[in-house]
Amino acid sequence: GILYNDVVPHIWHIVIAVFYELISASFYRDFGMTFAAHSVGFISGASIAVLVGIWLGTSKLIREAMLPYLNAIGSTPKIIFLPILFLMFGVGIESKMAKGAMSAFFPVVFTTTLGMMLINPVLIRVGRTFNLNKWQMITKIYMPAMVNPVITGFRLGVAITVIGVLVAELKFADGGLGYRLGIYYEQFQIAPMYAVIVLIFALAAAANSGMTKLQDRVNRHMAPTTSKGKKARASASGGLGVVN
Secondary structure (H helix, E strand, O other): OOOOOOOOOOOOHHHHHHHHHHOOHHHHHHHHHHHHHHHHHHHHHHHHHHHHHHHHHHOOOHHHHHHHHHHHHOOOHHHHHHHHHHHHHHOOOHHHHHHHHHHHHHHHHHHHHHHHHOOOOEEEEHHHOOOHHHHHHHHHHHHHHHHHHHOOOOHHHHHHHHHHHHHHHOOOOOOOOOHHHHHHOOOOOHHHHHHHHHHHHHHHHHHHHHHHHHHHHHHHHHHHHHHHHHHHHHHHHHHHHHOO
């Protein structure tokens, strides 16, 4: 064949290996560990990122002070922090969760900050005119206006978190899909290795599809609210003498 069979095995060998993976109890154990590390890491990292992004977006002084450092760390390959994470959390699932949280944090914090900066100033002035408190400003003004940038950050964060967790599992782990992939590679079990890669691609595609559907659903839900909001803001702006 064109490709060396020990490098790229026949497609049917990979299909059979996928089947055996799907009926293997150990595969689901490793999948569960990766899923748990990814879920906890993403949720914790993204939640903190949204709060930090709102904070940066509402304070120009803090934003100008912190963004250069966040940009520097965000553009640095996170793999260099793995030794520190392993020292702090060990080689168990906790270090994978920490790596996932770190991977999820940066895309979400940047898109949230950008979303805050792009909010129409008229909306903020109207909210302040009606004496909305901080929580009301976040829930009534900030979040509806920046929902799309935040979900875009979530989509990026989900994908990058998958990569971060798998890389951590490849380096040092006692389980997980990355660990399973590394074991197959070390044992030169090429077809099972490709089977795990195929299943990881399938799971990542399913996660991305889920985030896309979530974004579409949110957009449909927000459309009537946005339309009503525009009319209300136009009326308020006219009454307050605010120029859009």
